[in-house]
Amino acid sequence: MNATRTGWLLWLALLVCAAMAVLGLCIGSAGFENTVGLLLGEHTPAIERAMAQQIVWDIRLPRTVGALAAGALLGLAGALAQGLFRNPLADPYLLGSASGASLGVALALASMGGGAGMVGGSMMSEGGAAISVFSSSIWVRLGLTGAAFAGAVFAVMLTLSLARGVQHTLRLLLAGVIVGVVLGAVTSLVLLFSPDSLQAMQSFLLGSTSFIGWASYVLMAVVWLMCVVAPWALERVLDGLSLGEATALSLGLPIGPLRAALVAVLALATGTAVAQTGLIAFVGLAAPHLVRALVKVPHRQLMWLASAMGAVLLGGADLLARWLIAPQELPVGVLTAVLGGLYLLWLMHRGGGALGGRKP
C-alpha cells in the first residue's frame, strides 16, 4: 500500500511539474497570456509569432525548467543532508556549504576584475569578455560553478575538521553553524573591499531565477543526474544510518569513506544550484519534510521524491514570482520561504508527530 502511495506521489509531483512547465510558457511580463495558442495558431502575424517564439524559447522555457532543476538539486541535497546527519534540521546550507559557495563566488567576482561585469574593453568590444553572476555563457557558468563548488567543499572540510569528523552529530551541526557565520562574515568583508562586486552579489544573495539560460539548465540537469545516481548506490548506508550509527556499524557498513562520498555529493549539488540561482532558502529544508509527512519511504525513493518536491516548490515560487505583480517581480527566495513555511506550519499544526521525521 505504501509503495502505491509513493508511486502516486511521484507521479503527482511529476504531473504538477509538467503542468508548471506548460504554465511557465504562458506567464511572463504580461501576466498570463496564451502564448501556446499564439505559437500554434494559424492566423498569428509573423512578427508576433517571432516575438512569442523568442520569448518562449529563449527566456521562459529555460527559466522554467531551470527553476525546476535547481529545486530538484536543492531537494536532493536536503534529503541527503537530513539522512546523513539524522537530523530534521539539517539542510544543504547546514554544513556551511552555502556560505562557502557564496564566498567562492564573491572571491571569483572580486578577482575577475571586480565583478563589475567585465574584463578589459567596453562591453560591446569584440575582445572584452564579460563576467557576471547571472551571465549565461557556458564558460562563465562552469567557472562560477567551480568556484562555488570549491567554496562549498572548503566549507564542508572546515566544518568536518572543526567537528573532528562526522561521528558526533551535534558537534557537526554546531561546527556547521559556526563555519556558516564566519564565512558569511568573510564574504561581507570581501565585498566591502570590492564594492563593484557588491551589486553583483546583492541579487545573488537574495536568490534569483530571472536569468537562467539554457547553459545553466543543462549544467544543473547533468549534475542532478550525477548526484541522484550516487546516493542510489549508497542508499544502504543512508538507510543504515537512519537506524543509528551503532546499528549501521554492526551491519558492517563502511561508514567513514561512504559518508565522505555523500558529503562530496551534497557539496556538489548545493554548489551547482547556488552558482546558478544564488542563495534560495528553505527548499532544501522543506522538500524532504513535505515528502516524509506524506509517505514513509526508504532513501532511494526519498531522493527522487524530495527532488520532485523541491522542483515543485521552486518551480511554483518562480511562477508566482513573475506572475503576482507582473511585469514586476518578487524575489523568489521570499516566495519559497512563504510557500514552504506555510505548508510546514500547517502540517505541524495538523499532524504534530508527522513532522518529527526520524527522531535521533
Add this chain to the structure above:
Amino acid sequence: MTLAHRLTALVLFSLALFANPAQAVQVTDDQGTVLKLARAPQRIVSLLPSLTETVCALGQCQRLVGVDRYSNFPESVKKLPQVGGGMDPNIEAIVALHPDVVLAALSSRWAQRLTALGIPVFALEPKTQADVQRAVGKLALLLEVPDGQKLWRDIDAGVIAAAQSLPPNVRGTKVYFEVNRGPYGAGEASFIGEILTRLGVQNILPAKLGPFPLINPELVVRENPDLIMVGESNLESMEQRPGWSRIRAIRERHICVFTSAQSDVLVRPGPRMAESARIMAQCLADKAPTAKATPQ
C-alpha cells in the same frame, strides 16, 4: 512664587531682551520637525551627498565641517573629515566636530541620539525634482542665503536648455535605464525618469511601476527599447542574457555606459540636475538610432 522662581524669570526675561528675535532662524524640515536656531548655522555636517552638493551650490561650502563617506562633490569636500555613512554615522566623530546642525536623510534611526546630545538634526530627502526644489528652498532659509530660488531657476533652465539642444527626431526614442542588474530599472516616477521625460524620450517603465521596480527581464525584450542606459559598475554582458541579444538597442549597439562619476550625477537628486540632463542628452545625441540617421 519663590525667590528662585523670580530669579529664573528675571534671567529668562533679560535673555529674551538680549537675543534679537529677527536674527533667529526657524525652518521646518521634511519630517515636520521645527528647527529653531539663534542664528544661521555656521558649522554644518552633511550626511547625504545631494545635501552636501546643495549647500555648496548655495555658495556655503565653507560652512561644512564634516561629510559622509559618499559625498565627493565638489572637490573641496573630499578634504573634510568623514563621519561614516548616512546609515551608519559615527556619532562620536560628529559630536567632536561641534556642528550647529546635522543635515540627514529622513527617518535616520540615530537622529534621536544626536538630538539628545544637543545637536539639532535637519532631515531632508530629495527624491524627485519637486523635492530638490523644496530642499533648495529650505536650505536657503536655514543658511540665510538670499534668493535661494535663483539657484533652482538656474538648475531648471539648465534642464530646459538640455532638452532644447536635442534634435527633434530623437524625441520619442524608447529608452531603458538599468540601475542595478536585479534587474532594477529607473521608472518614470524616479528622478532619472523625470529628467528622461523632460528630454522627451519614452521610458519603457511606466510611472505605475514605481520609481525603481524589480522587473521581469522579459519585459525589456518585449518592449524592445531603441537605447539602453547603464552605469559602468552595473555593466554586464547584456548580450548574453537569455533572449536579450535580439533587443534592438543591443543588436544595433545603442548603449550608453556611464562612468561612475557620471552615475553619481545621474542618481543624486540635487543641484547637478542640469548636468544630469546634459549627460543623458549627450547620450541620446550620440547613440539614439534616429540621431545617427540624421544627415549632418
